[in-house]
Amino acid sequence: MRLLVGILIFAVSCLLLGCPGTNDPSAVEISPVNMQADSLMGMLNVDAVDAFAVLGTDDAKARANEHPKMNVTFDYSFSLGRHEVTCGEFNALMTPSFGVALPCENGDLPAVDVTYYDAVLFANARSKAENFDTAYTYIRAVFDAQNHCTNLDGFAFHPEAKAYRLPTEAEWVLVAGQTWNVGNGWTAENSDYKLHPVCNLAPDGEFCDMAGNAMEWVNDWLGNFGDTSVANFVGAPDGGSLGQRIVKGGSFRNEASSITLYGRGDIYTVTSSTRADYVGFRIAFGAIPSATWMGKDGKVSGSRIVPIASSSVMHSVAGAYRAKLAFRNDLTGNLAYIDYSNAVLSVVEITDTINVYHPEISPNGMRVAFCTGLEGTPGKSSLYVRDLNADGTNLVRLDVESAAIPRWRVLENGDTVIVYVSSADNNKDSAIFNTTSTWQVPFANGTFGVPQKLFDGAYHGGISDDNTLAVTGARLLRARIADANALTTGSAIDVVWYNGEQACNAALAKDGSKRTLFLDFGGKTGREFVGADYGTHERLLIVDSTGTLIQSVAAPAGYSFDHTEWAGATLVVATLTNMNGAHQKVVLINLVESGIVELVEGEELWHPSLWTLQNAQTVGLDLAPDSAGFYYNEKGGEGAIILRYKMELLWKYRDTANLVVLGSSRPLGGVNPLLLSNEFFGLNLANVPNMVFVSDYLATHYIFPHVKNLKYLVVSLDIDLWFHEERSEYNFFFQEYREYPGYIYDENHDFWINGIPEKMVEMTENSMGLDHYALRFRDTRGFNIQDCASWEEKPAIEYDSTWKSTQPSTYYASFNHLKNILMMAENNGVYVIGIVFPQSPAYRNTGAFGRYGLRRSEVPALLQELQDLTKEYPHFVFMDENKMGEHDYPDEFAQNRDHLCASGAVQLTARLDSVLKTLK
Numbered sequence: 001m002r003l004l005v006g007i008l009i010f011a012v013s014c015l016l017l018g019c020p021g022t023n024d025p026s027a028v029e030i031s032p033v034n035m036q037a038d039s040l041m042g043m044l045n046v047d048a049v050d051a052f053a054v055l056g057t058d059d060a061k062a063r064a065n066e067h068p069k070m071n072v073t074f075d076y077s078f079s080l081g082r083h084e085v086t087c088g089e090f091n092a093l094m095t096p097s098f099g100v101a102l103p104c105e106n107g108d109l110p111a112v113d114v115t116y117y118d119a120v121l122f123a124n125a126r127s128k129a130e131n132f133d134t135a136y137t138y139i140r141a142v143f144d145a146q147n148h149c150t151n152l153d154g155f156a157f158h159p160e161a162k163a164y165r166l167p168t169e170a171e172w173v174l175v176a177g178q179t180w181n182v183g184n185g186w187t188a189e190n191s192d193y194k195l196h197p198v199c200n201l202a203p204d205g206e207f208c209d210m211a212g213n214a215m216e217w218v219n220d221w222l223g224n225f226g227d228t229s230v231a232n233f234v235g236a237p238d239g240g241s242l243g244q245r246i247v248k249g250g251s252f253r254n255e256a257s258s259i260t261l262y263g264r265g266d267i268y269t270v271t272s273s274t275r276a277d278y279v280g281f282r283i284a285f286g287a288i289p290s291a292t293w294m295g296k297d298g299k300v301s302g303s304r305i306v307p308i309a310s311s312s313v314m315h316s317v318a319g320a321y322r323a324k325l326a327f328r329n330d331l332t333g334n335l336a337y338i339d340y341s342n343a344v345l346s347v348v349e350i351t352d353t354i355n356v357y358h359p360e361i362s363p364n365g366m367r368v369a370f371c372t373g374l375e376g377t378p379g380k381s382s383l384y385v386r387d388l389n390a391d392g393t394n395l396v397r398l399d400v401e402s403a404a405i406p407r408w409r410v411l412e413n414g415d416t417v418i419v420y421v422s423s424a425d426n427n428k429d430s431a432i433f434n435t436t437s438t439w440q441v442p443f444a445n446g447t448f449g450v451p452q453k454l455f456d457g458a459y460h461g462g463i464s465d466d467n468t469l470a471v472t473g474a475r476l477l478r479a480r481i482a483d484a485n486a487l488t489t490g491s492a493i494d495v496v497w498y499n500g501e502q503a504c505n506a507a508l509a510k511d512g513s514k515r516t517l518f519l520d521f522g523g524k525t526g527r528e529f530v531g532a533d534y535g536t537h538e539r540l541l542i543v544d545s546t547g548t549l550i551q552s553v554a555a556p557a558g559y560s561f562d563h564t565e566w567a568g569a570t571l572v573v574a575t576l577t578n579m580n581g582a583h584q585k586v587v588l589i590n591l592v593e594s595g596i597v598e599l600v601e602g603e604e605l606w607h608p609s610l611w612t613l614q615n616a617q618t619v620g621l622d623l624a625p626d627s628a629g630f631y632y633n634e635k636g637g638e639g640a641i642i643l644r645y646k647m648e649l650l651w652k653y654r655d656t657a658n659l660v661v662l663g664s665s666r667p668l669g670g671v672n673p674l675l676l677s678n679e680f681f682g683l684n685l686a687n688v689p690n691m692v693f694v695s696d697y698l699a700t701h702y703i704f705p706h707v708k709n710l711k712y713l714v715v716s717l718d719i720d721l722w723f724h725e726e727r728s729e730y731n732f733f734f735q736e737y738r739e740y741p742g743y744i745y746d747e748n749h750d751f752w753i754n755g756i757p758e759k760m761v762e763m764t765e766n767s768m769g770l771d772h773y774a775l776r777f778r779d780t781r782g783f784n785i786q787d788c789a790s791w792e793e794k795p796a797i798e799y800d801s802t803w804k805s806t807q808p809s810t811y812y813a814s815f816n817h818l819k820n821i822l823m824m825a826e827n828n829g830v831y832v833i834g835i836v837f838p839q840s841p842a843y844r845n846t847g848a849f850g851r852y853g854l855r856r857s858e859v860p861a862l863l864q865e866l867q868d869l870t871k872e873y874p875h876f877v878f879m880d881e882n883k884m885g886e887h888d889y890p891d892e893f894a895q896n897r898d899h900l901c902a903s904g905a906v907q908l909t910a911r912l913d914s915v916l917k918t919l920k
Helices: 002-017 087-098 116-129 169-176 311-318 524-530 638-653 692-706 741-748 760-765 771-777 808-828 841-845 856-872 902-918
Strands: 034-037 043-047 052-055 070-073 078-081 140-143 149-153 215-221 229-231 245-248 279-281 322-329 334-339 348-350 357-361 367-371 383-387 404-410 416-421 437-444 452-456 469-475 477-481 493-496 503-508 516-520 539-543 549-554 560-566 571-577 583-590 595-601 605-613 659-662 682-684 712-716 831-836 848-850 853-855 876-880 894-896
Touching: 043 169, 052 169, 078 169, 087 116, 116 149, 169 215, 169 245, 311 322, 311 583, 311 595, 322 357, 322 595, 334 367, 357 404, 367 404, 383 404, 383 416, 469 516, 477 516, 503 560, 516 560, 524 539, 524 549, 539 560, 560 605, 571 605, 583 605, 595 605, 638 682, 638 692, 638 760, 638 771, 659 692, 692 712, 692 808, 712 808, 808 831, 808 856, 831 856, 831 902, 841 848, 848 856, 853 856, 856 876, 876 902
Parallel strands: 070 229, 215 279, 357 605, 659 682, 659 712, 712 831, 831 876
Antiparallel strands: 034 043, 043 078, 052 070, 140 149, 215 245, 322 334, 322 605, 334 348, 357 367, 367 383, 404 416, 416 437, 437 452, 469 477, 469 503, 477 493, 503 516, 516 539, 539 549, 560 571, 571 583, 583 595, 848 853
16 A cells, blocks of 8 residues: 555656656656556556556657657556566476576576567466466467577467566556656666666565666557557557567666667667567566557557468468468458568558459569459449559559459460459349450550450459450359350350359469369359358369369358459468458468468458469579578568678679678668769678678678679778677577578588579579568668767767776687688788778767777777788778767767768768779
8 A cells, every 4th residue: 555655646746746867758748557466476456547648759859750749548457567577487487388498697687688479478378377368379489599489470469368468568658657767777877787686676566677677578569659649559550561569668788868768669670589688578467458559650440450371381382482462451441462572571551542342463463453343243343553562653543434353464475464344243144244345455564555345244253374264253153165265256155154053253263274263152063062061152162164163172160261362273362251241361272282371360351362473483493492592581680681681782793893891780871882983883781780700701601702803892890899709699690590591501502602503693582571671772782871860979888898808809709800801802802991980979988989898098009900900911901980089970970879870971981982092
C-alpha cells in the first residue's frame, strides 16, 4: 500500500510540477496507475484501465520515427516483470528447452546478447511451464551456430492470448514514466561500462532498471506515430521493408543525457535477429483486448494481414527466391502484395479508390492487371494495369466499354498481351453466354495496344499456348476446343464439361498440359470420382484436355477452397474459407504431394496471384541455385544485408572498377565514389560492423583476385575500434558468414581464382535481399547517403578509454591485418590510402580520442606509427582528416558523433580525389 500511495503522489506531482531529474518532457504526459504485488513470480500488476500515455516527442532533433507525439489509451490491466529477465532465469528455461546457454558471470545480471526471437521463445517457454496459452505462434525456429534464434518461420503475435509476452511499447512507457529518472540508473557516468545485477539501484518492490543497465526489447514492430489517439496500441502491423524492432531505455553504455523515454532504437538498425551485449528484455503477462495497429499510412486498424511462410519456405515449395503474391484485401477493396525476394516480409497495400478484383501479375513480375468486375456477377467492368510497387505507379486503364478477369499471355512472336472478356456474368444461360466475347490486347512499354476480338463467349479461364483450348467456369465448366491454332475460326466447338453440374473458379494450366482446375458444389460427378461425400468447394478438382477428371485435393478440415489459380506446373494458389465463409488464409497447394502450405492469414483475402522466377530460367548447370550468389537470408542482420549488396556490386563491376573503398560505417557514408573524377571508377564496399580483419578478408579473397583493373584501395583507419578481438561478433568472417551459403560456396571453389562463372552476377542480383538496401546501394555504388544533423556537443564514449593498456594485443592484431593489406598492395602495384575519419570536435574536451575510447595522450604515438608505415610500404598514403579533433568539418557536415553526412562526404571525397590525382 505504501508503494501505491508513493507512486500516486509522485505521479500527481509530476503532472502538476514536472518530474525532478528527468531529461524527457514527455515523462509528465502519463497518467498515474495503480501498481501492486502480483501472484505471478517476479511480476507487478498494473491496473491500466482508463490510463493514458504519450508516445513520441515533438523535439525537432529527434528521429523521424519518434515524432509526432501520439496519445495512447488503455482499457485493460496487465502484469510486468519488476526487473529485466536475469541470466540465471533465462538459462533455467532456455537451456533445457532450446539448448541456449548464456555465459553468466553472475546469475543476477540481465540476460543480454539475445535476439528478439530468443526473448519470444523465453516468453512462450514460461507460458508453457505455468500451463498458460502462448502469445506467439510459428512454424519453425531457425538457430545460428551459438543456438540463438535468428528467425521464426510463420511468426505471429496473438494479443488476445492470456500469456507471457514482451510488453508493448505503450505498456513499457506507461510504467517507466511513473518514476522516470535517468539519474538513478546505471549509465556511462556510473556503470564502469558494464552490466550490474538487477535492482541494485531501486527500492524493494518497485520496478527497476527501466532506464540504463540493459536496453530492453519490447513487443512492437517499429512504425510511425500519428497526431492522434489510439486505444490498446500494439505497434505497426509489420516491420516494413527493414523489419525493424523497438528497444527502449538505454544501457550502461549510454550517457544519461542521451537516454529518453521516447527513444525507440539504437545507433544501428535493430531487427528481430539483432543481438548485442547491452540489450536484454523484461516480460509482461496478459491479454490485450481489441488490440489496434497503425500502418505506415497512419490508419488505425483492429486487424492486420500476417505473412506466414518465409522467403525460404516459399523457395522450398515453389523453387524460387524471386516470388510475388498479389491479392485483394476485401475489407478495403485494395490491392495488396508480398515480395518474397525480400528476406523481411511485409504486406504492401496500394491504397486508392479503385475496387480491385482478379489481379494477375505480369510474366516479368513487374506489373499487375486487374478489373473492377467479379466473376459470376453481371455489370460492366474496367481493366487496369499498374506497376507492382508500393505506390502502384503508372496506372493505365483500357478504354473499352467493359473488360473483366484479365490474364497475361506471351505469344509465340514474343509479344505480351492480356486476354479479357466482355462480361464476368455467370455462363449458365447459353443464349446470354453467346452474346459475350473473349478479347486480347497488346501491352508494351506501359501502354495498351489495339484490342482484338478472339471469339464469342466469355472464356476467362485461360487459352492454351497452341490455341486449341479455352475454358471458363462460372456456374458451368465450359470449353472451346479446336484443331491447331483454330480457336478463332468457325471450326472450333463449344462444349460443357463435368456433366453440366455447377462449377466455378476454372483456370487453365500454363505449362502446356491443358489441365483445368476448378471447384464444384459437392456434385455427383465429383463425389463418384473422389469416392466420398464432400461439401461445396471442399475439393480442388482437375480435368485433362478432354474434360476427364484426373485429380482431386481435399481442403483442410474445417475449411473450403475459393479463388483457385495455377502457380506453376504442380502448384495451385487458393484462399481458404472457414465455416462462416470468411476468407482467412492464402495457401499454396502442392499437387504432387497434396500438401498445403499457408502463405498469409487475415480476415478477408481474395483472388491470389502468385508469380515466380524459376531458377531454371536463369541458372546454368555450372552453379548450385541454392548457394551461388546467395549471401543473405532471414537470419541476417544489417551487417549481412549490407555485405550482400556489396558482393553484388563487386561481381557486377569487377572488370570496370579501378578503386575500392573498404572499412567501417565511417567510409560507408563518408566516401562517395560518384563524386570522384572520371578517371576513378570507384566501389564503396565498406560495411558494418567492421574490423580490419573483415577488410583484409575481402581484400585477400575478393578484391585483389577479381578487380582486375584495381589501382587504388581506400581503407578506413578506425583505431578506436581496434579493441575488438578477431573471435568476436564484430568479425563477420569469423563465424557469421557461415550462415549464408554464398560465402561457403565461394570458399569451397577457391574463391573462383580462375574466374567466376558466367551466371554469378545474375544469381547474386536475383538472390534474397531487402529492397530498402537495394535502393540505398545499387545506384550509389555502395555509398550510404546520410542526412545531416551536427556533431554532438556531449558525444558518448562507449568503451573504457584505457582499453589499449589492458588489451594491446587486440590493437596490434588489427594493425597487422592492415600491414597484410599493404603488403598485398605492394605486390600488386596498388596504392592504399588510409584515412582517419573525423569525429566530433567535442572529444577534445574529454579524455578520449573518439567514440570508442583510446586515451588521447597515447593517440599521437599511434598515429605516428601509422604514418611510419608509408616508409615501409611506398604505395601507402596516410590521410588524417580528424587531426585530434582540430579538423575543418563543421556541424553541417556531420550526421552524428562520428559519422559524416552527405555534405561532409562531398568535402572528404574531394580531398581524396586530389590525393589520388597526385598518385598517377
